Structure formats: C-alpha cells, structure tokens
Amino acid sequence: MKIIPAIRYLLMTALTVTVLSATSAQAFRGYVQQAGDVSVSWGNGEIAVVKDMEVDPDNFDATHQTALAVRKAAVTSRRQMLDAIYGIRIDSTSTVGVFLSEDDQADARVRRLIQNSKLELPEFLDGKGQLVVSESLRGELAKLVFPSTIPFQSGIPPKLELGLDNLAAMNAMEPTGMVAGAEMYTGLVVDATTLFDVQPALAPVIYGRDGKGVYGAFRVGRTNAVKYGVAAYSTTADPIQLRSRVGDHPLVVSALAVVGVGKTDLIISGADAELARMLLKDPAVAAQCRVVIALGKSVEPDEDLQEEIQP
C-alpha cells in the first residue's frame, strides 16, 4: 500500500507550497500606506480599495437594489483610488496630483485607466460582502504619471546642498576606502527604519554624504522604471525577505538622514555610497531596479499629503 504515503507526501508538498506562496506574496506587498479603504503597497506597487457592503437579501427588489449598490460602491471606490493616486509623491518636490493638474491629456488618460481597474465583485453571504478595486502603480499608470522632466538614465547624478542640520544629524566620522568586493552584491537595500517620517515616492534619490546622487532615476531607463518602479519599499531590511527584488546577496546600508521638502530622499555614508556606486555599475542591477528602501512599520499618510490631494 504505497499509495497512502504518496498521497500524504503530495498533500504535504502542496501545503508547503501554498504556505510559502502566501508568505512570499504577503512579503512582496512591502510597505503599505493605508488611508481608510485605500491601501498602497509599495513593494509590488499595487493600489487597492476594499469596500465592505451590506444589502438586504429579503428586499422585494433585491436584485435591482444590489446591482445599484454594487455600481455605487465601484464608482466610489474608483473615485477614492484616483484621489489616492493624486496624493502619491513622485519625488521630493511634487505629487502625481500636482503634475497631472498641469497635463490635462495625461490626467484624462489616468481617469479613464482607473475606470478599467480590476474589479472583484462581492459574493454576498447573508447580505454582506466585499468589493475590491485594484490597479498597479507599474506599467500603464506609471507611463502616465512619470513627468517627462525626470532625467531617466542621464548618468548625471543630482547634487544636494547639505545644510548644517543634515550634517549634524549624521555621524561625522565614517570609514572610507572600503570598496573591495562590490561586484559580489546583487542589489541594494537602504535601511531607513530608524528614521522618522520618511515618505515613499515613485522616484526617490539616494545621496552620499558628499551630497552627490548615488541612485535614482538618473541611473535607470524610463522603460525599466515603468516596469519595476525605481525602488520598492518594504517594512524590513532583512535580505532573505527581499530576495525576489534584490537577489541573494544585496548590499545593506543604513540611511543617515532624510532630505527634501517631501522627505523622500535619503543620505547614506560615504563608504556605503562608494560601494553602492560600484555595485550599481552592474547593468543587471540598474536595469531591474534592484533597490529596496526599508521604512519600518506602515503609517497613515500625513495631513500634508491629504491636503495635496486634488478635489
């Protein structure tokens, strides 16, 4: 009777695969910004609106009433999703809403795209159900919301004027010349979990302590940025959990300070910057945007962000 052990083995394998897939999918969501029904997952770039619904199944006109309720919920959810997209930071100086307010054509295309976002209709049980609307910040949407002024793959690093406050926030003494072995790294993880109020963005910049850009849109092509996102955000700097994005052996560096009006850009030490620059010379790293910024726990978007959302 070898059939029973075989079935048991298959079941165990299936269970293990299911658990691992679920764990990996969960981890891949990365840093999640939640505001009411809307969540923005900065790991995989998914933006979703989950709306709880309740209908009266015993109503005389239940079918019609349910259809109307679903329609209203879907329209409201997509509206909320659009508002959330408007509030997303592009970089330290601008949000999607601000950019689209100056480009009517792109704004109209974004609105139309959202009306075809994925829709999971509720399966009502005892009159209760959940409607889910989702869209990806990568692909078509990213094509529309990346302004043409972003200097993708220019190879020219931006320069930051470091104020005294920033310099004071960082450790003045740091090792230099530690550049050996950069070629062995497969990606970059910037650990900013100890910093306060860092905001995720579509095109963040990582600077060295010399104020010279290490990584950002200037390092990657527009097509790859659209496909992968310039950087993913996570809640952990643990390389094992970030393997799908940064490979088996990423360089993990600590962010020393956050800079910029929108608090999206980070500064790393001079030695780390040197190592990172060397590893980013690997075409595969830049081409696949193998960079993750760890921001710690999920937070509600701040009030300023809400205020920038367009009506």
Place this chain on the structure above:
Amino acid sequence: MRLLKYFACIIVFVLTAGLAQAQPVEVFVPFEEGMTSMQLRQKASDEAFAQAVTSIALKLLPGPLAKERQRLLKDYFLEKAGGYVLGYKEISSFRAEDGLNLTMDVNVNRKALRSALQDLGVYFTVSKPLPVTFRHQGELGDESLQKIRDLILLTGLKRDLDVQPEFLLQREGEKLWKGRLIFEGRDWVSIKKDIPELWFDLWKRYFNRKELRESASSSTRLRVTGWFTPDGVQDFDRVLQSWVSAVQEVKLVEMEMLPSGVSATWDVHVINQGLLKDRLAAFLPGRGLTFGIMNQE
C-alpha cells in the same frame, strides 16, 4: 434613448480620434569622434524611428517572425522608417558623458505599415513559407546570390520545383535586371537597376491580389457590457487598438448608456481569433465586464 445613443457615439468618436497610438522608444547613441551635437541628435532620432517602426511592424504581423527574418526586416526599414512616422514627441533627451540618451513617443502610421508588410509578403508568410519556382538565366555573382537568398528569406519563400508562382531573373543589358513573375495565367514583368527594387516591385503585385487581401482578415462585431461610466469604454478602446496582433482597424460604432450600466460595440478586423478571445478573457472578466463576438458577412 436613440438621441442619447447618437450623442454618446459622437462624443466618443471625437475623443478617440484624437488618441494617438504612440510607440515609446528609448535609444542610446554613443558619441563618435568628430560628431557634432546636431549629428548625434539626428542619429538618435533616426535610430528611434527605426526602432519604433520595426517594433510596431512585428506587433502587426499575425504571428511571431523568425529571428533571422526580424533582422532582415529591420535592415529593410532602417532607411524607410521615416516614411511611416506621423509624428513624435520627445519625452526626454539627456547628454551623458559617452553619448546621447533619447526617449520618444513615436506615432507610427499603422495602416500604411500594415499595407507595406502585405506588399512585402511578410504578412502572409509569417508562419508558413510560400513554395515558389525560382529560375535565373546567366551567371549570378556571389553578391547577387547573397542578396537573393536574403530576399527569399525575408519574403518568406521556399524554393520548390514546378510550382506557381514562378519567378524568373535575368540580365537586361549590362546595367539592368529583368524579372518575371508568373501565377495563374498572370505574367508580371519588371526591369530595374538593382535586384531588391525589382524583387519588391514584382512581389508587391503578387501579394496585392484582391482575393489574398480579403482572405487576410474577417470583419467581426465585438460587444462589451458592464461598465459604470463611459470613461471605461474609452480606455478599453485604447487597449483594443493596441492588440494589433489580434485585431486591426478597430472602430467603436456604438455606446449605450442604460440604467444597468454602459455597453459598447466595435467593428474589428480579426487577425487572430484565438488570440483575441484569449486577450478578452484575460482582460474583461477581471474588471467586471462581459463580451460577445459576432462574425459579420
């Protein structure tokens, strides 16, 4: 209700007419010694045009093209790409230390390009080569032979014996070439200075036959229902237009706004029915939409 439908259609037509089917391309052209900035920019633009036209040409074909034929097609379009560009928008242009990085949205004339692919024969032979009898009189040099091999491969022909079409090539005086293409009682003749020019002229006539063109596509009506607003219809129109390997000549003919939701109907020329159904099934149900396909006479 009819009036409402009429106005909805007009609005949609006006809005969709303005939508350009642009192909985004990103090229990097290395700086060469003695090259001016103007020349570098011109070279980058030419390269971007060629890349955009070739990329769309490959999408327009009803099946995947073999790598070697892709290379020959790209060579063919290298100098002709400009003729298929309706307009372009420079997205970004950055001068790096060693060259120029240019990103453009190139608006390609898909209709003209599809017609060109049909003239070349590539459109009809993409997945199955056309058997042909090839004969020549007199000696052909190595260079001419290589040209003919490349042309046979690009057009998608397979050399056979005693089949039609029959292609005959011979010298006409010292500087000209004469070609004849015989098929079902028709006899096309062309005299040109070089072989590719002669080749494309004759095969264009063969592949331009009305019966072949008509068999290449069928007219189909597609109806999609389940939207909550007309914006969704417009976005799907853009998506449908981008599925050029499955459908072409996409026309939104009607949009209905009913209490239950918004529905729309398109007339399309189907290139690959299986692919169209697969794409519709992958795109629509996940968005709460349903579809129906009806073939038209």
